[in-house]
Amino acid sequence: MGAERAARGGGPRQAAHEHGVDRRAAARLPPGGRAVRPSHRQAHARLDAYAAARLADGAYAARAWRHFLTPSLPWEYGHDRDWSAGQVRTTLNPSTGAPWVLTPGTAQFALSAIQCLALIGDRLP
Structure with missing residues (x-):
């Protein structure tokens, strides 16, 4: 399963991390807010x-x-x-x-x- 996940790019958590999106933090943004890498x-x-x-x-x-x-x-x-x-x-x-x-x-x-x-x-x- 680890090799399969690596072949797919690490799964949704890895993809979210690579794109700077923290789903929990994004849920707390105001409407129209944008999720970016934390400072x-x-x-x-x-x-x-x-x-x-x-x-x-x-x-x-x-x-x-x-x-x-x-x-x-x-x-x-x-x-x-x-x-x-x-x-x-x-x-x-x-x-x-x-x-x-x-x-x-x-x-x-x-x-x-x-x-x-x-x-x-x-x-x-």
Whole structure:
């Protein structure tokens, strides 16, 4: 079965991944919304924070905070996000929540926040 799946191109999950479509995230987009590859800009700000701390370079620190604090895509965390809860019916038990919030993105954002504060918290704009 593995060889057969490989011959077909890896199946629907692989095809969705290669085209940058996360079906769960796509279900949460507004009508007419477009599924694109997720941005890791906020999560990767910690790499610049590490470089800033290791090299004592203020330019890296400024870039880290700029990338972390100014989201470039609609689903990244920002100060002006709409946090109103709505019905979520894509779970086993219907619940309420902000439909754009996903656990992996939230975890990456939180880890980046912790690391940026620990490494370059004294350079917070």
